Amino acid sequence: MRLFTLICVAPLVACTPSEQVPSFDGIKFRAQLSKVDKQRDRFLVKVSKASKSLVGAREAGRYEATKYCINQYGTSDIAWVSGPDVEDVSLTINNDELQLRGACTS
Numbered sequence: 001m002r003l004f005t006l007i008c009v010a011p012l013v014a015c016t017p018s019e020q021v022p023s024f025d026g027i028k029f030r031a032q033l034s035k036v037d038k039q040r041d042r043f044l045v046k047v048s049k050a051s052k053s054l055v056g057a058r059e060a061g062r063y064e065a066t067k068y069c070i071n072q073y074g075t076s077d078i079a080w081v082s083g084p085d086v087e088d089v090s091l092t093i094n095n096d097e098l099q100l101r102g103a104c105t106s
Helices: 002-014 054-073
Strands: 031-036 039-048 078-082 092-094 097-104
Touching: 031 054, 039 054, 054 078, 054 097
Parallel strands: none
Antiparallel strands: 031 039, 039 097, 078 097, 092 097
């Protein structure tokens, strides 16, 4: 009976939303995307706790932006204003939050 319970429960655990969050550089970052000036194509991505891994935070921001552009426009093309590929000193980080800006291009 115990084995049956574990088999039934295990698939449910794997489907929880927290398990679906990808990790970057071994860390699960919280990234939020918002539109800029209510324009659907322009966005700002904020990635929390960037000091844990700047490499991972950059990729978490890129992932969030790419996912958004694909969902909105069907393409992953992004024109970065302040993107993840700039040198570390050029990144915008406020209160341990990485901020990336860009626009989806179609």
